Amino acid sequence: MTRTGSPLGRRVLLGVLGVVVLAAIWELYKALGPATGVVIGDLTVLPRTSDLAMPHVWDMVARLFRPVRSAGDDEMMWQAVLQASFFSLGVAAVGWFVGVVVGMVLAIFMQRFRTAESALLPWIVLSQTVPLIAIAPLVKRWGSQIEIGSFSWENWMSVALIASYLAFFPVSIGALRGLGSPDVNHVELMRTYSVGWWATLVRLRLPASVPYLLPALRLAAANAVIGTVVAEVSIGLRGGIGRMIVEYAAAAGGDPAKPWAPIFGAVLVGLLAAGVVALIGLALARYRRGETPA
Amino acid sequence: MSTESSAQNQPIASTGPAAVSVTGVGKVFASRKGADVTALEAVDLTIAPGEFVSLIGPSGCGKSTLLRLIADLDTPTSGSIEVFGKTARQARIDQAYGIAFQQAGLLPWRTVRANIELPLELHKVGKAERGARSSELLSLVGLADFADKYPDQLSGGMQQRVAIARSLAESPGLLLMDEPFGALDEMTRERMQTELVRICAETGAAVVFVTHSIPEAVFLSNRVVVMSPRPGRIRDVIAVDLGRAEGRGEGLREADSFFEAVVAVRESLHGEAAGAPAARGVDQR
Ligand SMILES: Nc1ncnc2c1ncn2[C@@H]1O[C@H](COP(=O)(O)OP(=O)(O)OP(=O)(O)O)[C@@H](O)[C@H]1O
Ligand SMILES: [Mg+2]
Numbered sequence: 064m065t066r067t068g069s070p071l072g073r074r075v076l077l078g079v080l081g082v083v084v085l086a087a088i089w090e091l092y093k094a095l096g097p098a099t100g101v102v103i104g105d106l107t108v109l110p111r112t113s114d115l116a117m118p119h120v121w122d123m124v125a126r127l128f129r130p131v132r133s134a135g136d137d138e139m140m141w142q143a144v145l146q147a148s149f150f151s152l153g154v155a156a157v158g159w160f161v162g163v164v165v166g167m168v169l170a171i172f173m174q175r176f177r178t179a180e181s182a183l184l185p186w187i188v189l190s191q192t193v194p195l196i197a198i199a200p201l202v203k204r205w206g207s208q209i210e211i212g213s214f215s216w217e218n219w220m221s222v223a224l225i226a227s228y229l230a231f232f233p234v235s236i237g238a239l240r241g242l243g244s245p246d247v248n249h250v251e252l253m254r255t256y257s258v259g260w261w262a263t264l265v266r267l268r269l270p271a272s273v274p275y276l277l278p279a280l281r282l283a284a285a286n287a288v289i290g291t292v293v294a295e296v297s298i299g300l301r302g303g304i305g306r307m308i309v310e311y312a313a314a315a316g317g318d319p320a321k322p323w324a325p326i327f328g329a330v331l332v333g334l335l336a337a338g339v340v341a342l343i344g345l346a347l348a349r350y351r352r353g354e355t356p357a
Numbered sequence: 358m359s360t361e362s363s364a365q366n367q368p369i370a371s372t373g374p375a376a377v378s379v380t381g382v383g384k385v386f387a388s389r390k391g392a393d394v395t396a397l398e399a400v401d402l403t404i405a406p407g408e409f410v411s412l413i414g415p416s417g418c419g420k421s422t423l424l425r426l427i428a429d430l431d432t433p434t435s436g437s438i439e440v441f442g443k444t445a446r447q448a449r450i451d452q453a454y455g456i457a458f459q460q461a462g463l464l465p466w467r468t469v470r471a472n473i474e475l476p477l478e479l480h481k482v483g484k485a486e487r488g489a490r491s492s493e494l495l496s497l498v499g500l501a502d503f504a505d506k507y508p509d510q511l512s513g514g515m516q517q518r519v520a521i522a523r524s525l526a527e528s529p530g531l532l533l534m535d536e537p538f539g540a541l542d543e544m545t546r547e548r549m550q551t552e553l554v555r556i557c558a559e560t561g562a563a564v565v566f567v568t569h570s571i572p573e574a575v576f577l578s579n580r581v582v583v584m585s586p587r588p589g590r591i592r593d594v595i596a597v598d599l600g601r602a603e604g605r606g607e608g609l610r611e612a613d614s615f616f617e618a619v620v621a622v623r624e625s626l627h628g629e630a631a632g633a634p635a636a637r638g639v640d641q642r
Contacts, residue, residue, distance in 0.1 A: 248462040251430050257450045258479045266479065270466050352465045352509055 086120045093117050118320040126320035127327070140321075144307070144328040151291050151303040152332045154219050158226025159287035159336070163280065165227065166234025173235075174242040174268065175260065184239075191232050195290065199225060199297035218300045225298075226290035230283040237279025241272025273350035280343060284336040292329055304328045374442035376531050376563035377404040377427055382436035384422055384589075396422040398588035400436070406530060409557060409564045411574035411581045413622065419589025420567045424535050427565060428456055441530060452480070454531040455524030455562075459539045461516035463508040469519050470495065470504040476526045494522040497556060514545040521553070525560060532557075532564045539569070550576055571626070575618045576609065583625045593625040 093112045100116075101109035110116050127144065131137040169187065173180040202224055206216040245267050253263045295305030307325040314321045344351075384397040396419045404410050412420040425431045426438055429445040440448035448454065455476075463472045471478075473491045482490075495501045498518040508516055517537055524532060538546045550573060557564055568574050574581045575597055583593040597618045609615055 246460075246462070248458060248460055249464070252456070252462055253479075254430060255428060255449060255454075255456050256476050256479050257452070262479055266475070267464070270464070273466075350466045352507055 089117070089120055093119070115315070115319045118323065122320045123323040123327075126318075127324055140324050144304075144324050145331075147302065147304045147307045147325065148328040148332050148335075151288075151295065151305065151329075152335055154223050154295075154300075154303060155226050155284075155287045155291040155332065155336060156339075158223040158291060159230050159284055160227075161223065162227035162230025162232075162283055162287060163234050166231040166279075166283070167238055169231070169235040170238030170242055171264065173239050174264075180239070187232065187235055190228070195225065195229070195293050196297055198228065199294055203298050218298055221298050222291055222294040222300050222303075225294040226287040229286035229290040233279040233282035233286065234276070237275045237282075238272055241275030242268045244275060245271045270350050273347050277340070277344050277347070277351075281337065281340045284340050285333065288329075288333050288336050292332075304332060373406060375403045375439070376406045376408065376441060377402070377565065378439045379403070379423070379427070380437050380439075382423075382426060382433045382438060384419070384426060384431070385434045395588035397426075397433075398590055400589070400591055402582065402591065402594075404563055404565065406441075406563050407561050408580070409566065409578045411566045411568055411578040412584060413568055413571065413574045413581055413626065414584030414589075414592070415586050415626075416569075417589075418584040418586035420584060421535055422589065423584075424533050424565060424567055428454065428533050448531075452476070452527050453529060454533050455527065455529040456533045457517075457520045457524045457535070457537045459536040461508070461513075461520040463516055463519055463523075465508050468505050468507055469500060469511070472508065472519055473522045473526055475523060480527070490526060491522075494525055497525070497559070498522045498552070512545075514541050514549060517541065517549065518552070521556070525556070525562070528560065528562075530562055532562045532566075534564065535567045536569065537566075538573070546570075546573070553577060571619055571622050572615075575615060575622060581618075581622050583622060585628075592628075595621050595625060 092109070096109060096112045098112055100107050100111040114122075127139070127141040129140055131140050131143050137143075169183065173183055199221070202221045203218065206218075206221045206224070209216040242264075249267055249271075250263070253267055258266075291303065292305040292308070294300070295303040296309055300306060304325050308322065308329070311322040311325055379400055379402040382397060382400045383395070386394040386396055388394060400419075400423060402410075402423075412423060414420055422431070426433050427440065427445060429449040438445045440453050443451065443453065463469075464475065467475065470491050473494050474487045477487045477490060491504075492501070495504055498521060500515060500518055500522070503511065503515065508519070511519070517540075521534075521537065524534075538549050541549060553564075554577060564577075566574070566577060568577075578597050581595045581597060582591055583595065584590065585592040595618065598614065
């Protein structure tokens with residue numbers, strides 16, 4: 064059972080169509096919505112439609128092709144955004160990778176020892192309830208005390224660590240389910256071959272876990288990107304998209320389209336991350352064949 | 358309980374250590390509520406090398422349990438089991454048997470060839486040797502053209518043939534099969550039976566074969582072991598004298614000796630009391 068996805072061309076077309084529809088809705092609301100926004104009680108449900116709150120889509124796009132500081136002869140906005148995007152993507156990738164490795168190791172450990180599962184699993188779930196804002200300064204402080212030989216802890220490592228903290232969770236949960244997914248039949252077959260736990264893991268459990276692992280990897284990628292952007296802000300790491308969003312938001316008064324540029328950058332980072340995971344899924348397509356009908 | 362059964366629990370021809378020797382085996386499954394299930398009680402059975410023995414009996418009489426005990430997938434509560442003169446555990450470690458279940462149990466991410474090579478790969482057999490052996494087995498089960506297909510591209514019968522090829526990969530002296538043709542249609546089933554007879558003749562392996570079909574048991578076997586439930590015991594062992602495997606063809610299914618054996622097994626299954634209700638779960642075809 065390989066899912067017969069629509070041809071690539073059609074999917075790209077649908078994606079573009081989605082963006083166009085979104086832009087149309089934006090402009091439609093801006094043209095027709097009340098100037099004061101939709102307010103229920105004290106709660107603003109929909110934003111005000113002024114140029115300040117909602118710049119025109121074309122203004123936001125056009126802003127990308129002007130210099131960063133309107134007056135000066137800086138680099139183009141799109142160049143700056145792209146640079147920051149790749150910086151953040153790199154940090155997120157490191158965080159994602161570390162998170163995946165840690166998540167896999169935890170899952171394998173829990174699969175191996177039932178007691179480890181009951182001891183660890185509650186803590187793993189609990190770990191995700193700690194707010195990011197609370198751990199960011201801690202990580203930064205601890206990190207700054209690490210200095211081994213020529214190696215010294217840098218701020219980007221703190222950000223990657225926080226990204227991995229968010230990324231490991233879906234992987235450990237997904238992998239644990241996946242590792243436990245093979246039929247009794249298959250497990251007993253391995254037993255009749257009298258091979259040990261390791262061979263069973265490599266030849267049976269890991270391949271069988273792929274269908275569970277791929278959605279987990281996708282979630283982990285999304286988490287790593289969000290974690291990176293937020294941690295960049297709370298740790299104060301320069302050069303990435305998160306910091307840029309905060310800096311440009313300050314400029315919103317005189318240049319309302321400016322803050323939107325790094326937001327596009329964040330979307331781009333998310334898309335690229337999702338794309339990489341999709342490629343991994345393609346490479347592992349063999350392991351996604353459904354169970355053999357009896 | 359038939360009185361002759363103990364005498365017939367011995368193999369027809371015996372050379373060297375028995376392929377399987379089951380002595381006084383009992384198996385009790387403990388349940389949490391304290392209502393233990395006695396799946397097997399005082400089972401004695403000896404199977405000679407190269408002999409084909411079928412286990413038949415109503416559902417729940419312990420056929421699968423007995424097979425699993427021989428395979429060391431479970432341990433008996435009492436009694437002992439030897440396979441080629443070794444303990445069941447040692448025999449499993451030494452790969453003395455190959456096994457096939459009702460579900461083909463192929464790994465969906467491996468090609469047909471890679472599935473057959475799985476046990477060889479796990480036991481560190483070299484690549485060239487593996488390839489040669491799997492080619493041999495593929496042609497033995499008539500799937501040479503399907504080597505590079507994946508299991509989901511095969512019919513149920515073909516998958517089952519792959520599973521049998523896999524169980525033969527390490528040329529075991531003993532094959533354990535639990536209703537391997539249970540999920541197949543009658544036509545495919547008969548063809549597979551004929552093939553199995555041929556394969557056994559070529560490999561010389563002893564076979565313990567669990568089935569619900571009387572004709573299947575009779576067609577394939579040297580001896581048919583009839584079991585009765587609650588607790589699971591051997592009720593009867595019926596020797597089927599249809600000649601050695603090489604001579605068995607489709608014509609045999611119409612021979613008088615075949616029908617006589619079918620009648621004998623059926624009567625044994627129904628119990629000594631004539632006209633007793635048919636044993637449930639047994640295929641009367
Ligand atoms: N793991 C187990 N735990 C508890 N009871 C079991 C277990 N396995 C089998 N039994 C019980 O042992 C008895 C024999 O089961 P077994 O599977 O050997 O029967 P069978 O002859 O193979 O039946 P069938 O023809 O339906 O396959 C049954 O009463 C069953 O409920
Ligand atoms: Mg059974």
